[in-house]
Amino acid sequence: xxxxxxxxxxxxxxxxxxxxxxxxxxxxxxxxxxxxxxxxxxxxxxxxxxxxxxxxxxxxxxxxxxxxxxxxxxxxxxxxxxxxxxxxxxxxxxxxxxxxxxxxxxxxxxxxxxxxxxxxxxxxxxxxxxxxxxxxxxxxxxxxxxxxxxxxxxxxxxxxxxxxxxxxxxxxxxxxxxxxxxxxxxxxxxxxxxxxxxxxxxxxxxxxxxxxxxxxxxxxxxxxxxxxxxxxxxxxxxxxxxxxxxxxxxxxxxxxxxxxxxxxxxxxxxxxxxxxxxxxxxxxxxxxxxxxxxxxxxxxxxxxxxxxxxxxxxxxxxxxxxxxxxxx
Amino acid sequence: xxxxxxxxxxxxxxxxxxxxxxxxxxxxxxxxxxxxxxxxxxxxxxxxxxxxxxxxxxxxxxxxxxxxxxxxxxxxxxxxxxxxxxxxxxxxxxxxxxxxxxxxxxxxxxxxxxxxxxxxxxxxxxxxxxxxxxxxxxxxxxxxxxxxxxxxxxxxxxxxxxxxxxxxxxxxxxxxxxxxxxxxxxxxxxxxxxxxxxxxxxxxxxxxxxxxxxxxxxxxxxxxxxxxxxxxxxxxxxxxxxxxxxxxxxxxxxxxxxxxxxxxxxxxxxxxxxxxxxxxxxxxxxxxxxxxxxxxxxxxxxxxxxxxxxxxxxxxxxxxxxxxxxxxxxx
Ligand SMILES: Cc1ncc(C[n+]2csc(CCOP(=O)(O)OP(=O)(O)O)c2C)c(N)n1
Ligand SMILES: [Mg+2]
Numbered sequence: 155x156x157x158x159x160x161x162x163x164x165x166x167x168x169x170x171x172x173x174x175x176x177x178x179x180x181x182x183x184x185x186x187x188x189x190x191x192x193x194x195x196x197x198x199x200x201x202x203x204x205x206x207x208x209x210x211x212x213x214x215x216x217x218x219x220x221x222x223x224x225x226x227x228x229x230x231x232x233x234x235x236x237x238x239x240x241x242x243x244x245x246x247x248x249x250x251x252x253x254x255x256x257x258x259x260x261x262x263x264x265x266x267x268x269x270x271x272x273x274x275x276x277x278x279x280x281x282x283x284x285x286x287x288x289x290x291x292x293x294x295x296x297x298x299x300x301x302x303x304x305x306x307x308x309x310x311x312x313x314x315x316x317x318x319x320x321x322x323x324x325x326x327x328x329x330x331x332x333x334x335x336x337x338x339x340x341x342x343x344x345x346x347x348x349x350x351x352x353x354x355x356x357x358x359x360x361x362x363x364x365x366x367x368x369x370x371x372x373x374x375x376x377x378x379x380x381x382x383x384x385x386x387x388x389x390x391x392x393x394x395x396x397x398x399x400x401x402x403x404x405x406x407x408x409x410x411x412x413x414x415x416x417x418x419x420x421x422x423x424x425x426x427x428x429x430x431x432x433x434x435x436x437x438x439x440x441x442x443x444x445x446x447x448x449x450x451x452x453x454x455x456x457x458x459x460x461x462x463x464x465x466x467x468x469x470x471x472x473x474x475x476x477x478x479x480x481x482x
Numbered sequence: 483x484x485x486x487x488x489x490x491x492x493x494x495x496x497x498x499x500x501x502x503x504x505x506x507x508x509x510x511x512x513x514x515x516x517x518x519x520x521x522x523x524x525x526x527x528x529x530x531x532x533x534x535x536x537x538x539x540x541x542x543x544x545x546x547x548x549x550x551x552x553x554x555x556x557x558x559x560x561x562x563x564x565x566x567x568x569x570x571x572x573x574x575x576x577x578x579x580x581x582x583x584x585x586x587x588x589x590x591x592x593x594x595x596x597x598x599x600x601x602x603x604x605x606x607x608x609x610x611x612x613x614x615x616x617x618x619x620x621x622x623x624x625x626x627x628x629x630x631x632x633x634x635x636x637x638x639x640x641x642x643x644x645x646x647x648x649x650x651x652x653x654x655x656x657x658x659x660x661x662x663x664x665x666x667x668x669x670x671x672x673x674x675x676x677x678x679x680x681x682x683x684x685x686x687x688x689x690x691x692x693x694x695x696x697x698x699x700x701x702x703x704x705x706x707x708x709x710x711x712x713x714x715x716x717x718x719x720x721x722x723x724x725x726x727x728x729x730x731x732x733x734x735x736x737x738x739x740x741x742x743x744x745x746x747x748x749x750x751x752x753x754x755x756x757x758x759x760x761x762x763x764x765x766x767x768x769x770x771x772x773x774x775x776x777x778x779x780x781x782x783x784x785x786x787x788x789x790x791x792x793x794x795x796x797x798x799x800x801x802x803x804x805x806x807x808x809x810x811x812x813x
Binding site for chain 2 (some may be wrong): 193195196243246251253254255256258271272273274275276304305307308309310321327335336337338339342343344369403406411432465466468471
């Protein structure tokens, strides 16, 4: 063990705790969806937690995040409160978008969380613009933009990649390649399935990472974020991952085999890190119980907060169609 | 001949129509996101991949502009494509192809090229899927000359509109309201093509015309029921064809009833309801006993919370209130 070991252990425990709270939060969401407390479309991140948890480690509070409709984990890890997220999914006024967005549209100005975008590829041009604003104002900030493999087929992806490289915009493109766009497998949606190779044709550095290994994700994201921040230029990471659950709560999941899902479950990032820490003697039963307890406590409090929340008065329906405050 | 009645859903009626089209003409094929392996995002094309294979049931990448545009090209090249766009919100990514190519090429080329293309898409709200999946943009698309727009609201139309749409030499857009897919009913065995030019009276009545289409037809019928129990006989006119509008049917109905309420899930400003209202004003102004009323969606992006979404949508009660207000006005 090196002298840095205690610090390293603490950090690993932090990564594990983050993944665990995202996992447990979403497992609860499934129950709440069955109980019709949460409605509409809901997309789970279960299996992919290492991506958001690892990548978010590379961001500073002043950085920005743009995400998709599969963004519960990103919001939680970014620091949006679990209560505000849960209340949002309950459609309550106390939710992070006043109950107007639901699961797919979590927003939080305080943590520079620019949303849950449910148009595939819709967040990429927005990220380029946030980065352009930073560039024009001389701020060394990163805009982290999460999107799926499916988005890579959209024109908005290609236009945003080109623009960002051409104008050298500080965007960290984080492609969550979970091998499927809804029911369409990667090899049936992409002529070139090596997405990092494809991105590198835009003259930006791009590489792929094992998205089931939280430390590998963190390491890559730190390197990429440094390139973006210090070099003021875009960078692209392809994070190879897998969703264990169906695309959404409506998806009968008939387009892939049970064996394939099981094969990927064997790479579940949470048991993997747990086992590693255990084997190294850095994690005991009591530690694990404590992590579980903390996660459960946070989630119970979030549900209680959401339950106690109120409904936005119908008279307020038309508020915010236009901005209410004069420009600051 | 008394054809045997078959029980089915709107979704199944649509599927039968697609299947029949594929069987009838080798040039017909279906393409869109997840129409194949997934079975269609609303389950309409379930089983078709197994029956017709991946050449004719083509899963596309998430590339709305490219595959809608490719549908236009394939139609010009002699095929009969049915392009499925998951929802009308996503067709915005293909709007350039729909408007600048599909709608213009026939006219702009001096009539040299035809575009026998059908684009199907889901529309509408009511399922708490919020502001990027819920809108009714039929009115926008109905603004565009060169397109024909259909809104099947009944099983019969879901079953029967596709064949004549495919037989049409111009691009036809079919809007399927998401709340209708599970609607159940009966159709005569062997039900087939219907006309795609005329509006239809779904309920006769002499006191007021409720003019609706797609997802608002059930709402208007419900309002008519409620009005009937209060002694007001409402006529319910289902537009069916949103462009070109069946102006005659509208004028005839309103001339009979002397009052009109237009029910439209689109936003009121610049809506299809606005267009229908203007036509009534132009053609039947002197037949009216009261100003035309419109029941539309609130002018907001559709919110997620159930109570807000319902408050934003046209409701039977709002229609009833509008009619009662009109009864008070005029004679
Ligand atoms: C423009 C657009 N087209 C289609 C959809 C419907 N849709 C929602 S998610 C999805 C699959 C996206 O796959 P991917 O980008 O890989 O992200 P993942 O869901 O796998 O995280 C589709 C087709 C949409 N939301 N937006
Ligand atoms: Mg994917």
